[in-house]
Amino acid sequence: MNKTHGLAKMIDHSILHPTMTDEDLRRECNVALKYNVASVCVKPYAVKLAADLLKGSNVLVGCVIGFPAGNSAIKVKVYETETACADGAVEIDMVINIGKALQGDWKYIEEEIDAVTNACHQNSAIVKVIFETDYITRKEDIQKLCEICTEVGADYVKTSSGFGFVKGEDGKYAYTGATIENLKLMRASSGPHVKVKAAGGVRSLDGLLAVQEAGAARCGATATSLIMEDAIARFGA
Numbered sequence: 595m596n597k598t599h600g601l602a603k604m605i606d607h608s609i610l611h612p613t614m615t616d617e618d619l620r621r622e623c624n625v626a627l628k629y630n631v632a633s634v635c636v637k638p639y640a641v642k643l644a645a646d647l648l649k650g651s652n653v654l655v656g657c658v659i660g661f662p663a664g665n666s667a668i669k670v671k672v673y674e675t676e677t678a679c680a681d682g683a684v685e686i687d688m689v690i691n692i693g694k695a696l697q698g699d700w701k702y703i704e705e706e707i708d709a710v711t712n713a714c715h716q717n718s719a720i721v722k723v724i725f726e727t728d729y730i731t732r733k734e735d736i737q738k739l740c741e742i743c744t745e746v747g748a749d750y751v752k753t754s755s756g757f758g759f760v761k762g763e764d765g766k767y768a769y770t771g772a773t774i775e776n777l778k779l780m781r782a783s784s785g786p787h788v789k790v791k792a793a794g795g796v797r798s799l800d801g802l803l804a805v806q807e808a809g810a811a812r813c814g815a816t817a818t819s820l821i822m823e824d825a826i827a828r829f830g831a
Contacts, residue, residue, distance in 0.1 A: 601803075603631065604802065605629075605815050605818055605821070606633045606685075607633070608634075608635045608816050609637075609640070610661070611816075616643060623647040626648070626653045632812060633656045634655060634656060638658070638681075641681035641683045642681045659687065660689045662689060664691050668709050671706065675688070675714060676717060679719050684719045686710070686719050688721060688722070688724060690723060691703065692726055703739070707748060722812075727753045727758075727771075727773070727776050728771070736783065744785035744788050751780050751784055755794070756769075774804060777790055793814035796813050796815055799825050
């Protein structure tokens with residue numbers, strides 16, 4: 595595997611904006627096919643169409659669950675997971691219950707992650723657990739989440755949804771997404787069988803290389819074309 599292909603297989607091409615139509619989905623799935631990325635990450639209703647568009651390729655179909663705020667009841671997240679898998683998803687990116695994590699209700703968080711992880715594995719899918727590190731900011735809480743994911747057998751820990759907007763003093767909303775510091779912390783705090791996914795704010799080849807160096811095995815991206823064209827120019831096709 596050459597350098598460019600290896601970088602492509604780090605990318606989960608995100609097709610998640612609320613305004614995206616089926617036409618947008620078709621266009622972005624073609625982008626994913628063009629560069630032969632690891633997967634697309636789509637909204638639950640879009641799984642069937644994405645699976646059809648990518649049938650016969652090496653690009654996998656992933657689906658978000660409890661997205662983007664993580665507020666669904668556990669049984670709803672499990673049902674959403676089972677439905678996505680039945681529709682063709684083989685990767686699931688779930689958002690934890692952020693409020694429960696912030697209040698330190700680790701029993702609830704463990705039950706939730708365990709339930710979705712089991713649903714994924716029973717349906718031959720992998721699970722990536724989204725912490726939303728723009729909200730979960732304490733180092734100790736991130737470490738605890740990594741420990742829980744390790745214990746219940748989750749496949750990935752993931753920084754962000756890409757939609758974790760924090761209201762600033764000026765009343766406007768912004769988010770940071772993946773940081774090198776958090777990626778290193780998550781890598782160090784997770785077991786060896788748990789991989790790390792960066793998401794949010796990685797919009798360049800150098801950004802992708804930086805999160806790879808920090809320990810990320812996957813990276814969510816919308817700027818896939820820009821990243822991959824730069825990779826081809828730098829490292830060859």
